[in-house]
Amino acid sequence: MGLNKITGILPHENTCADLVPMAYFYDVLKNIQKVEEDIINMTYEDGRQPLLVHLDMLLTIARKYPNTAAMCIYELKRKHLKDTFEAWWERNQKKIPKKYRTGIRQNADELFDELFAIKSWAKSE
Template sequence: MKIYNALPEGNEMASLEPARFFNLGIEQVEQIIEWMKDAKGPTQPLLVHLDVLLLLSERYPSVAEDRIYKLDLENIRTIFLAWHERNSAKIPAKFREEIKESGIKILEGLKKYWKP
């Protein structure tokens, strides 16, 4: 077994592990997006999944560039904003705009790693 460096992923066995987390996250986001197309409630798990992908992207940028392209970020944005508009009245007023802004900010952060 080869050891490349002292980082957690710095050995032959662990080097591909971050990709597994990206793949799982992307799969989860795709399922959530399908659900959110007509979800009629003020809660959603999308932003936390996207935020975790963003955190992983910042830690593993080269893996992110190989994986994030699988997400249709514009479609996700459209579905998220449609969900927000549809459910806005059910979200406490003090959080409405912040949730929307948070989603947009996370998606913009992920765009840095989207390489077709």
């Protein structure tokens, strides 16, 4: 049997093509880690939430490619990320217009809930 394998009808179900979603996943993961570092260094102290956009993109990939997420999610220190966001929120929530504040917070909570629901293949995180 050769190296070329077709395992299904979907675009990613052939040799090496299944690695493409992983590359996107890692790209978003790097962006999340960069934004987390910026939050820790207080770069985003004006109410902007780029972390939530990157988190939403990561979850979009995870929904479509759950095996990719399960293989790679351990590299994201989820609890630390949530704690970092919470500290940022405490410092910045009043900089967000009041009419959006509750909705943004609810959206953030939903994103983090979904993030924590991803089961990792790693034995420990």
